Amino acid sequence: MHLIKNTSAPAPAIREELPEPCLTHSALTLLQRVTKLDDASLHCREVSLRLSDDQNHLVLTRYSEHYSPQGMEWVERKHRVSVTDLLRWVIEQGQPQSVERGDDRQA
Numbered sequence: 001m002h003l004i005k006n007t008s009a010p011a012p013a014i015r016e017e018l019p020e021p022c023l024t025h026s027a028l029t030l031l032q033r034v035t036k037l038d039d040a041s042l043h044c045r046e047v048s049l050r051l052s053d054d055q056n057h058l059v060l061t062r063y064s065e066h067y068s069p070q071g072m073e074w075v076e077r078k079h080r081v082s083v084t085d086l087l088r089w090v091i092e093q094g095q096p097q098s099v100e101r102g103d104d105r106q107a
Contacts, residue, residue, distance in 0.1 A: 032046050
């Protein structure tokens with residue numbers, strides 16, 4: 001993973017600076033971790049999942065920041081998958097957990 005060096009601008013994870021379309025759908029935070037690497041360095045990670053604005057795709061975002069005496073580095077990666085394709089894959093790969101049947105026929 002290559003981090004992008006950016007010392008002049010703040011990281012885009014600051015909610016007030018995100019573009020408007022990103023704010024329309026709330027993200028589900030899957031992971032949020034801060035690790036102290038040594039006395040002077042921190043590594044922050046966040047993984048979130050949200051529905052795209054057109055509601056046809058799921059967007060998984062992986063965001064990482066590294067703070068050290070030399071400055072701050074960050075990288076954001078987004079992965080996008082069609083909801084239809086994801087549901088088809090789940091049905092093909094998954095095992096049914098229960099099967100129920102009913103019969104309402106009159107004799």
